[in-house]
Amino acid sequence: xxxxxxxxxxxxxxxxxxxxxxxxxxxxxxxxxxxxxxxxxxxxxxxxxxxxxxxxxxxxxxxxxxxxxxxxxxxxxxxxxxxxxxxxxxxxxxxxxxxxxxxxxxxxxxxxxxxxxxxxxxxxxxxxxxxxxxxxxxxxxxxxxxxxxxxxxxxxxxxxxxxxxxxxxxxxxxxxxxxxxxxxxxxxxxxxxxxxxxxxxxxxxxxxxxxxxxxxxxxxxxxxxxxxxxxxxxxxxxxxxxxxxxxxxxxxxxxxxxxxxxxxxxxxxxxxxxxx
Amino acid sequence: xxxxxxxxxxxxxxxxxxxxxxxxxxxxxxxxxxxxxxxxxxxxxxxxxxxxxxxxxxxxxxxxxxxxxxxxxxxxxxxxxxxxxxxxxxxxxxxxxxxxxxxxxxxxxxxxxxxxxxxxxxxxxxxxxxxxxxxxxxxxxxxxxxxxxxxxxxxxxxxxxxxxxxxxxxxxxxxxxxxxxxxxxxxxxxxxxxxxxxxxxxxxxxxxxxxxxxxxxxxxxxxxxxxxxxxxxxxxxxxxxxxxxxxxxxxxxxxxxxxxxxxxxxxxxxxxxxxxxxxxxxxxxxxxxxxx
Numbered sequence: 409x410x411x412x413x414x415x416x417x418x419x420x421x422x423x424x425x426x427x428x429x430x431x432x433x434x435x436x437x438x439x440x441x442x443x444x445x446x447x448x449x450x451x452x453x454x455x456x457x458x459x460x461x462x463x464x465x466x467x468x469x470x471x472x473x474x475x476x477x478x479x480x481x482x483x484x485x486x487x488x489x490x491x492x493x494x495x496x497x498x499x500x501x502x503x504x505x506x507x508x509x510x511x512x513x514x515x516x517x518x519x520x521x522x523x524x525x526x527x528x529x530x531x532x533x534x535x536x537x538x539x540x541x542x543x544x545x546x547x548x549x550x551x552x553x554x555x556x557x558x559x560x561x562x563x564x565x566x567x568x569x570x571x572x573x574x575x576x577x578x579x580x581x582x583x584x585x586x587x588x589x590x591x592x593x594x595x596x597x598x599x600x601x602x603x604x605x606x607x608x609x610x611x612x613x614x615x616x617x618x619x620x621x622x623x624x625x626x627x628x629x630x631x632x633x634x635x636x637x638x639x640x641x642x643x644x645x646x647x648x649x650x651x652x653x654x655x656x657x658x659x660x661x662x663x664x665x666x667x668x669x670x671x672x673x674x675x676x677x678x679x680x681x682x683x684x
Numbered sequence: 685x686x687x688x689x690x691x692x693x694x695x696x697x698x699x700x701x702x703x704x705x706x707x708x709x710x711x712x713x714x715x716x717x718x719x720x721x722x723x724x725x726x727x728x729x730x731x732x733x734x735x736x737x738x739x740x741x742x743x744x745x746x747x748x749x750x751x752x753x754x755x756x757x758x759x760x761x762x763x764x765x766x767x768x769x770x771x772x773x774x775x776x777x778x779x780x781x782x783x784x785x786x787x788x789x790x791x792x793x794x795x796x797x798x799x800x801x802x803x804x805x806x807x808x809x810x811x812x813x814x815x816x817x818x819x820x821x822x823x824x825x826x827x828x829x830x831x832x833x834x835x836x837x838x839x840x841x842x843x844x845x846x847x848x849x850x851x852x853x854x855x856x857x858x859x860x861x862x863x864x865x866x867x868x869x870x871x872x873x874x875x876x877x878x879x880x881x882x883x884x885x886x887x888x889x890x891x892x893x894x895x896x897x898x899x900x901x902x903x904x905x906x907x908x909x910x911x912x913x914x915x916x917x918x919x920x921x922x923x924x925x926x927x928x929x930x931x932x933x934x935x936x937x938x939x940x941x942x943x944x945x946x947x948x949x950x951x952x953x954x955x956x957x958x959x960x961x962x963x964x965x966x967x968x969x970x971x972x973x974x975x976x
Contacts, residue, residue, distance in 0.1 A: 432852070433795035455822060505698065521966075525960065531952065533716070533719065533948060538712075561705065589690060617803065621916065641809055649814055674857075674860060
């Protein structure tokens, strides 16, 4: 039963909540807005909020000068590739731990989580060395491998918590009906697991897309994704606010949209199932 | 319930993930440990092929006794502590606000969560230039509007500025988790307390806060893990200058800028130990949850 709320209180709450929401969102709004201004309007004092000559010029300049599409392509390949590869490895693992648990399952899960806590900077040199030896430096394949390993514990954990919620009785019923392991997996469990797998993919694409330690340190020109593309704007040329904004907008837009779909999974994925 | 064949099948299914993670953990860790006991300066002609000199714990001693070590530990602690304080306190307040009924909840929720999806290099650059630039930044405009002298944020108040940027990125995470936890609170208990005439502050202190305890602990632990290894925000804004050099960044500079692999590796081992201390606490909580 919901508590009764006076209209006055609801109006006040609405005003406060919207004010806070707009304040927090403001930097993103401001970036998107500035991307449609000319450079002169971008640094105008007083700041221009609505009435200026909207232009798309910055977007075409950014694309021409720095070849945005190449970085976007790298981001897509690396985020998508590392996630899919991770899923391929993690689904069987999470599956076996959720449905055929043994005494060691809990220890294995916690140990996997502990590999996520390894500070990246502590192993930066060894990884670079391995990359140089195997010709992986500045390649998409190398980045895909590293990001897959970095995110694998999260993928396994998320899948595990989702699979855990599939009732075991369904399995038993299927077995009674004479279903083998293969039928069990293909026809009974898979349909129930698809939503969980989809959410896991979504969250991990976001995490891989925004990863900014390995992507900055292991790429130079060829395989650099959008994180590195944006970091290149920290040089003095970055003082062109409108172009910086256009580049930033293009780098975050795809993930903002994906992110809005994944709010609920975010909590579960990043707390390893401890908060649902 | 599980048959013998399904048990061995399960082991085969688990193997690839375990082997990959084991390799990912052990190989670089062993190498870091190995280098940390060696003199290894590639720019001065040391190379793996010709063999490296064993120096015992010299790198460990030098890393700790260097004049930049303690300041970097202090910077790390201040940064992590402040970001945690800001995000948890504001996160609780925001979660309480967003839990109230109001018009447009879905939209406001989206606005609040959005910063979490902005990649670290973008948020650092946007804040650095468009807000904190002492001449053309929006904050400079605002300061001049009120007749004040604009602040050079990233050189005069650099650590505070970085803390502010990182807090902006992590506030959504704290808010979202705390909101999820508040929403799982039994509202009947709150109603009962309200009818008994318990004041709002009392209801918060005696019912809501204890209920949030676990969620707050989890927020703190998970954020600590991520905050200890903050990199891009410092890399893009100050490059470690003006008192923003954290332990992570110091190690990064030793390895990449001054190419002192032995020293950097010893630093890396310290960072790994530090992260593990936090990790043990997090694992306990998550582990307990598994038993339920």
